[in-house]
Amino acid sequence: MKKYSFMNDYSEIGHPRVLQALLDACKEQNKGYGLDKHSENAASLIKKKFSCPQADVHFLSGGTQTNMVGISYMLRPYEAVLCVGTGHINVHETGAIEASGHKIFTVKGREGKITCEEIISALRYHVDEHMVKIKTVYISNSTECGTIYSQKELKDIYDLCQKEGLYLFIDGARLSSALGSKDNDISCPFLASHCDMFYIGGTKIGLTSGEALVIVNESLKKDFRYQIKNKGAMLAKGFVLGVQFEEVFKDDLYFKMGEYENSLASYLQEELVKSGIKLANVSQTNQIFVIMEKTKIAKLNELYDFEKWADIDENHSSIRFVISFATPKEKVDELIQDIKNL
Amino acid sequence: MKKYSFMNDYSEIGHPRVLQALLDACKEQNKGYGLDKHSENAASLIKKKFSCPQADVHFLSGGTQTNMVGISYMLRPYEAVLCVGTGHINVHETGAIEASGHKIFTVKGREGKITCEEIISALRYHVDEHMVKIKTVYISNSTECGTIYSQKELKDIYDLCQKEGLYLFIDGARLSSALGSKDNDISCPFLASHCDMFYIGGTKIGLTSGEALVIVNESLKKDFRYQIKNKGAMLAKGFVLGVQFEEVFKDDLYFKMGEYENSLASYLQEELVKSGIKLANVSQTNQIFVIMEKTKIAKLNELYDFEKWADIDENHSSIRFVISFATPKEKVDELIQDIKNL
């Protein structure tokens, strides 16, 4: 029998409503390259939801691509992007940013989040033309550690960026999960008005693929479609993404999926803590990190797929369980029970 | 009322069977990044069809991306790719190859096709380290002019490449249409054994998106997945493409769609010639190029969407009609009638 997987939140093709929307539009003829009415409508829904009527919205295929296309647009050849060491662009994108010609300068961060002190210190460190010039701050919400930024944190960072002439780029590969966290106090309009560019991840929350890149800063809009094509990221059938974003934004399905997976993840985290399982760190979203004995991990792995995260000591490792929009509660209950029985 | 579009072959989301296959797999959990069983099975079907059991198959999102990922893998920084001036990589990809660091050197070509004489002459022109080194020949089948390579032409080019130490890359964005041409004498196995890398286009023939890059040359396989990720081209949900290629290759639907659109295009071409319409060039595939008076083109444009191709003289232009897998015969008949009535 096939093992159930808590490996990630992109194991299923997509939400049934999303697939149905594609099927419904199957016979239509649409204009190519994202210039169709579905993409236009999806963009409108997004701009309305985020209260940024002047923004430009572009639909791209995946997170690494969107980070690379967006960030490399912001930078001159000698400019660099700043992020925490655990940042996705720094660790898990096989040098895509560097392949576009730019250095990533890293600071340590705290629970996956960058601090204003670190930004200032990074700026002070770079004194002259023998070093790169930091121009963009990259953060992700939620972070690689499952944490989220608070309204105050985001405002402080953005204000600092504004003051220092930096761009703020928000990787929202798991934005649904971030905004759907019970700890979240950032509204959609607040987010959009506190950065220069952000994206709304679809791949990790029920779309077949797709990220909606939202350009808020007027000065970053010009010729952006050239940039997309130049990086091999323009889809002939852009409307395939348009139809899907339209579907999940027409009635907040996008956010409901995030709330669903978060609440289930939260339940899992609480139950495990109750059973005496130690957390690697407290998560606020749909990724739960626990520390277990390696022997128990091996046994659990016979029943479930999940990610091994890090070695803690000789006998312990941390592992990650991810809850997706499609995870049934009963699977989580089974998991909890099976862990208790180890 | 909305005009019917002969603009291109990627106006419709996908073939109903392809959409249904996605819907059927909707509840499954699959491994990420193309390591799932659908992608594996699709690769097997392709390798069987093309009789290249040792090949590596990777699924990517679109043509420009696939050209860039594949060609830039083949080249050292100072090496260049050779193609005809009308080549897609040269004209319609917004400098994506150059953005990966490489020069495109062009020759004139004949009906969109490169000749052995031109390859030799290009090699002879590049004499020392003050010029780029040509390492890859890029051709597309079918070409931008709707023409196809014959078995003899392909063999001659590949033999020459082998002799001169060049790689041969075949852009098969419209491979279905090329191989489904009534003039075609190239079998799938012949194609795969006469190049180093080629791709099987899906976006332009009934998939929601997707190109299957087939690496035949053993020396071009190493670490290719790193290259894909480095270029932002690795899909988390690789299985979305796997499912689709599986569907169209399990019973030759891929080729039947090409034959369908070709035969309809051929019918259109013949009927137009009969009515005295002049061809810009004789097409062998699903793109038909005709020359008409500008005033008539304007009138026709009130009824249909199509691409304006080139200015011929003060009063005439060439235009392009593309037949897709989804074009109904009655729309072609209407088009013919409407042209006659102009």
Next chain:
Amino acid sequence: MKKYSFMNDYSEIGHPRVLQALLDACKEQNKGYGLDKHSENAASLIKKKFSCPQADVHFLSGGTQTNMVGISYMLRPYEAVLCVGTGHINVHETGAIEASGHKIFTVKGREGKITCEEIISALRYHVDEHMVKIKTVYISNSTECGTIYSQKELKDIYDLCQKEGLYLFIDGARLSSALGSKDNDISCPFLASHCDMFYIGGTKIGLTSGEALVIVNESLKKDFRYQIKNKGAMLAKGFVLGVQFEEVFKDDLYFKMGEYENSLASYLQEELVKSGIKLANVSQTNQIFVIMEKTKIAKLNELYDFEKWADIDENHSSIRFVISFATPKEKVDELIQDIKNL
């Protein structure tokens, strides 16, 4: 005995006065990276001579480097540079511009020079985001064919660039020779006020190496030293170039060397024509192109080194003689006599 070489204008280390200036400054301590008083003074002399007191001047090592550093600064990733097919950046720089990520789009040109019609036609050809965006026009003065731009030609091109929002970059690897041509009607101030960036070549006219890049357009100055360093082009001992440019600009030695080599080249060209030798094209500067029988070329090659330029027909080739600042008149006389005696 060693053959005398008419191969190029960079066969000798440098003008004796230039070497002496280096020796004189040998014991000094200078600030690094071009921030020394010699570089400052050389920049002042140049800005005075070209009447562009607001310009920024940077000293770089060679032509290919200067073209790449300057042009890539001007362009966004999806933007391209336009030049004639014979342009040095297109043919003889091993893809350095493309390695910086940018396409070179070429037009035919006339006698090595671009025309306004060609610029307009190139702009009209590039219609949308599926093609690169032309942003910079590259010309060289003198050209690869030894010709020079007239005041009117330069003004027309620059006016057009201004109107169309293009930058004009002038490669002055042989600027001394261009401005020192007896046909020249462009003054230094005129040149500087009719482009956005140009450089004053030193390597080909008596310096050990070095090109002075002059940035006239205010908007192209920001952070340019970062660009230089980022491209590996910043010299620790920038003052080595500063001292040399100071020497050749303090009393017009720079221009006198150009006049000298031109007048000698002109004499050579006239004498050869008198003796019935056919020119490949009429040169206005220090490169002379003649057509001779291959058998005679072979014989001449036993006496002199020179560049074989192109095959004309089965029995004839064109060859190039270059006169340098150091070529003695008697060597030219010997050459003329030896050609007559062939």
Next chain:
Amino acid sequence: MKKYSFMNDYSEIGHPRVLQALLDACKEQNKGYGLDKHSENAASLIKKKFSCPQADVHFLSGGTQTNMVGISYMLRPYEAVLCVGTGHINVHETGAIEASGHKIFTVKGREGKITCEEIISALRYHVDEHMVKIKTVYISNSTECGTIYSQKELKDIYDLCQKEGLYLFIDGARLSSALGSKDNDISCPFLASHCDMFYIGGTKIGLTSGEALVIVNESLKKDFRYQIKNKGAMLAKGFVLGVQFEEVFKDDLYFKMGEYENSLASYLQEELVKSGIKLANVSQTNQIFVIMEKTKIAKLNELYDFEKWADIDENHSSIRFVISFATPKEKVDELIQDIKNL
């Protein structure tokens, strides 16, 4: 009166013998692009001294350029270079390596040197195609901290690289100083046989500019001149560097200059320690790092130029004195006395 500068070892144009050699060769005609007899002879002398008759030697302009040209040649697009955080390529080259498309992965290092444990740990960290692939280890000798590698350290690192399929690149911008350290136990032949590529810095030891890149690994030689030109690093007058390297290698002047500056630096370090000055770290070469009160540093700065290195605490900073081939002993004595008198 001008302050004497201990800022760096490239404040003077060059050693008098080097300048004289240029003057002596002033009237010669030489082949361009490093194909002249001086470059050939200099390469021979180097290969003999380092006992690597099969090596290829290329002469380049500066350190950043040489690092970028050499390292980017070694790497495929998704491959990275590993170095210590203080590595010159990581901190002081304005992202030149990243501009060539490659990530620099850093480890902490010890006194500016990388350890085998760190290399192993970096390799273990990079597990799959979602991360870059480490392919080259970069070290510099001497390091940015003035320390040098021992024979054993170098051998261990190289053996590990060999075992793990990594290239070892040695930045020898200050190789003269490293090999001329009284602590050094690495011979020239040992160095050349324990790496894949290294360079012999000239700019920081008496040449007007120039680094000799030595390619030891056979597999890294092919088409290297294309790479040089492609990166804008090929000098038309390559012989200007050839003449200089010939001069300093014909009788070990290269090494004598290093010994001279080291012994003077060593004397300075010892005298300062005797007077109770605290060292920031113990240097083995020509860069001396001391910690002083900020008020005293300010006073000293009225008398001398030197580099401020790092803030230690509220009242103390570290500063750097560099001794060059041209520093007279009396200036060092004056400096010592002036520090004592502060």
